[in-house]
Amino acid sequence: MSSYTAAFRVWRGDADGGALEDFAVEVNEGEVVLDIIHRLQATQASDLAVRWNCKAGKCGSCSAEINGRPRLLCMTRMSVFSPEETITVTPLRAFPVVRDLVTDVSFNYAKAREVPAFVPPEGVAAGDYRMQQIDVERPQEFRKCIECFLCQDTCHVVRDHEENKAAFAGPRFLMRIAELDMHPLDAAAGAGLDRRKTAQDEHGLGYCNITKCCTEVCPENIKITDNALIPLKERAVDRKYDPLVWLGDKIFRRSE
Template structure:
């Protein structure tokens, strides 16, 4: 059975905007993205929203629904009361282009700053070998659909515009952590770059990124915290410090 639902959708652009009220038909089994499409078809043909697969795998339809960062295509209308007013707004962390579409270019800039996987020079394609436990260790992180909900909800980015230059955010620190775990990666020191180039110290592990991940990746527990621990071991462990000092002295004597 269908019913009339109440929606508030943010309409506007970079110069400003406001929430607009809509009353719209809602049918059984629908998701928020279905309703946005119905509004486009029946009441607001110029409403802008980004979407592609409608299956929770492309990450395109990210928005904030009743204040929580979510994928519109994975948010079922059945999770709301029929008399509840549902508010849909664009991702707050990124500049608005129009209506529900934001400029997420920040994330692509940070992606390019992560040095790519670099295999040993003496290995040819097809010769890579690694233990299954090492494959499984980082497999979880490869589920990321780059919806940028974790980037959007991270308060170190969301509430502090000045951090964006120095802080890559949870999605790309997770990428650094994945590469740091890879036994065949020979790129520059990932732990050092995490701290000095990607702003690992800005993360205070509140787990807000994990809470909004639609792929249920344990970003904080399995990527960021272990990366922080490895950085601390390398930088502050007295035995590691002594070992590095001895190695430097030995190499200089040679």
Template sequence: MSYQARFRVWRGDATGGDLVDYTVPVNEGEVVLDVIHRLQATEAGDLAVRWNCKAGKCGSCSAEINGRPRLMCMTRMSQLDPEQPVVVTPMRAFPVLRDLVTDVSFNYAKAREIPSFVPPADLKPGEYRMTQEDVGRAQEFRKCIECFLCQNTCHVVRDHEENKAAFAGPRFLMRVAELDMHPLDAAAEAGIDRKKTAQDEHGLGYCNITKCCTEVCPEHIKITDNALIPLKERAVDRKYDPLVWLGSRIRRRGA
């Protein structure tokens, strides 16, 4: 059943902008992205919006809908009150390029800072063996589509621009946790201490586990419970382990 929806869409660029009101037809079964496309076709041909798959798998159409970070292609109009205007704005944590498109290059810069998986020296490709439990743990984190909604909603990034230099954000701390949990990752043998770098270089201590990242994840990854909290626990264990402390003192004296 069709109806006329009121949309308030943010229009502007890096220099500024404002919400613009539109009235757009909505058909049964449609998602917000369908309506945005209709708006482009009928009233706002120059509206900038980023999208690709329209199936909730590419992470491109991230925005804020009625103040909540969401994927436009996964937000059904039937979930929203037809009596109220639908307010669509760009992700607030990242600089606006134009209209609903933001500059998310911050995230790719953070991704490059994390050392990749280190293959075990004594195993060749095809010889890797893992338990199903380890596979299942890593598979949850691999579901991430890099929509960056978790990065956008994290108040450490969202409300404090000055933190961006020191804080990787939940998506990339989850990546560190995934690698640190990997039973075949030989980072330690290569001189990489993932727990220490998570704390010292990627800002793990900034996270205060409010679970806002988990709440907006479209893949329902338990980012806080299954990645960030366990990583914090292991980082603290390492930092305050008396054997680690004693070993560092011995090495210091030997130097």
């Protein structure tokens, strides 16, 4: 089938409220949902607000929910839906609506600023860093993140509990902490920063119950839960309940 008319339901509104609006729109072979949204803008709803940039699945701008599932509009092909299916497009539910499909994701940038950056090792110039290849490869997966914030949106700790947001960084930024904690040249400990302890005490690692919903929606196929969050949890627990660490804390606290 080279072209057909599809039924779309698109959320229209702003911070004060809104509703789903029905459209019948042409679909051509090989198109993605973002193409259809652009066609709606061109032919039926010129004031429809949508955020997008690269249309190549690399900028993370066009995040939305399609039939209730967090997705990138530019990477969701129309061929995955049947011609008879009504396709519902709504804004990310975890974040405040600005207008139509555009949400205010500033929560994520605030959380990013709360994560201490890489601490360079003393006495080693940047060009002289040396690492084993296995240590390079292990956190490299996490650097594929395009910050679409789909993982943040689908995480029920953020999505369903507004009261948790102040104390919970979300999977994207817990993954960042895990990446830094794995880095063999990160000198955070020497600077007095315990990344595992702060992950638990300041960034809400304990709120995560490893449902893997963040991994399931990641467009870069990063294994957020298995390769970042679970190992970070294991290291944080080992650190907290290690009897030698406990004894050391008691001794140093007594000497202060």
